[in-house]
Amino acid sequence: MKLTIKKIYTKLFLLPFFLLVACDAGTGEGLDQNGKPVNGNNNIPLSGQINSIQANIFTPSCATSGCHSGSAPAEGLLLTESNSFINLINVSSNEVPLLNRVEPGNVDDSYLIRKVEGTASVGLQMPRNRPALSAEKIQALRDWISNGALGPTLSSIQANIFNQRCISCHSGSNPPAGLNLEDGQSFSNLVNVQRLFNQPEIRVVASDANASFLIDKLENNNLGNSRGDQMPLNGPYLDQDTINVIRDWINAGALNN
């Protein structure tokens, strides 16, 4: 068969078509409900706790690329892990500034609820261009807000992170860096406490995870020299989902709860 330039040209344009027909969706093997590798802390069942709401609602339905995530989040509302809490609680909404996005204890006046239920006076029902949230997911949001819209508790972090990964070193009468993370000691050793040697940095700055030295140590942010090594020392290091729980606790005020 004689191949003319035109035939070659047209066949080239068909390549992407057949390429895409051959493209398959992923099997999801080894991934959690948000498409991230399973690490033991994901696949959290739906409940009225912030960790569950983040994993089951905000991350899959709201913090999708081009919506409430990234460098240009819709309405300036970031709902990614470690950002959702500080962007919601007692923050006035862009569309109706008289209403807070989440008013702890006041479900019906929380703008978030109006947006997902489609009763807001301004703008579209969320998630935009997607089916509405299921009744179960909306109820989880309602439960979270009616119970005070709490962030992660220190007691849960103590049990699941500090006790599991930190106190094998950071315990006793002479802990490394003078930091004791045992149950009953962690709060007074962390929150608004300068790190060792009276360096100006604060281990945990309540409501500001980015300014907290603890986060730098866990995420390996600008360490070295006098700031030491990433923790847990010599690894394995905490995955980002786990660190984000600590971030949420700090951003929620780093309460002794």
Place this chain on the structure above:
Amino acid sequence: MLRFIYFSTGLFFLLTQVSFAEPYLAARTGHQCMACHVSPTGGGMRTDFGQIYGHSLASSGSETSAFSASLSDSIHMGGDFRGGLQNSRTPGEKNQSSFETKRANIYLHAQLLENLSFYVDQQLAPANENRTAWVKYQASNYYLRAGQFFIPYGIRLEDDTAFIRQITGINFATADNGIEIGWDNNNWSSQLALTNGTAGATENNEDKQLSLRLAYITSKWRLGSSVNYNKSPTATRDMFNIFAMASVWNMEWLIELDQIEDAEIQTTKRQLLFVEVNKEIIKGHNLKLTMEFDDPDIDIDEDERTRNSLVWEYFPVPQMQIRTGFRDGEGIPQKPEDNLNEIFMNLHAWF
């Protein structure tokens, strides 16, 4: 099954070789966006040429309308209505079926001076909000635009839910405030925009978004590329794409390949591919196939998703279009929302 239908339909197109949006119309005619739209980068109010061309699409193309939206020689109005019935099915959840007014807009364009124009695009439903409002100064092949406008980046698809528009965050819902410089000369078209980078929301920092789009346009094909950089206090996004549109075998092909790099707490790279094929079966009837691919994180295996659509577009009379079709989303089973299937019938009317 759907894959087989696509394959068969594609094969039909290939074998029959019958000679023979919306960007596909630009591919069909070889014109730039500004030939049919008041906005130099497309979308929104149509020019006189765009109105006339819209008439010619209808199966009863000889029918003309006595309606005029011109308030004077220099002030014109326009509008769009899109709405319809939609049925969505997400695995594990109840079917949702609803009548929706997707978008109703009214436009006003005033030619203040020979080189100075003013434009407003106001959305009336389902929510009353300003989409774009800008002033443009035209000088020779250059223009300067200031105000709120759609960011120049890639192919300006009407479907905001297409991966390449939803995931890039550059679509008809995310007009931004800033300035834009455009240059068009013979076969070249380019735009450079500097905006807040907040998708129209209030700016609260000094960081900005920069977007550049460059395309080479001929009567049969066009090839282009875009880059976009957007920084905020919490994240940085770099995007790059190449896109092509061509009329081959009397079918209009649209292809766009995007790479997105997001640096937030962690850095992720994402890749998107979009292919659309249009064929005018008979006058007034267009068949559209779209195939989309999304790799959310190129460092993670088995997380990819696809979305395929088959749409029939019918232009029964001038200034009206009926679209019906279905979309099949496939993603990992752990994310039911990525496995959404939709059937829809929409009415689109404009003036």
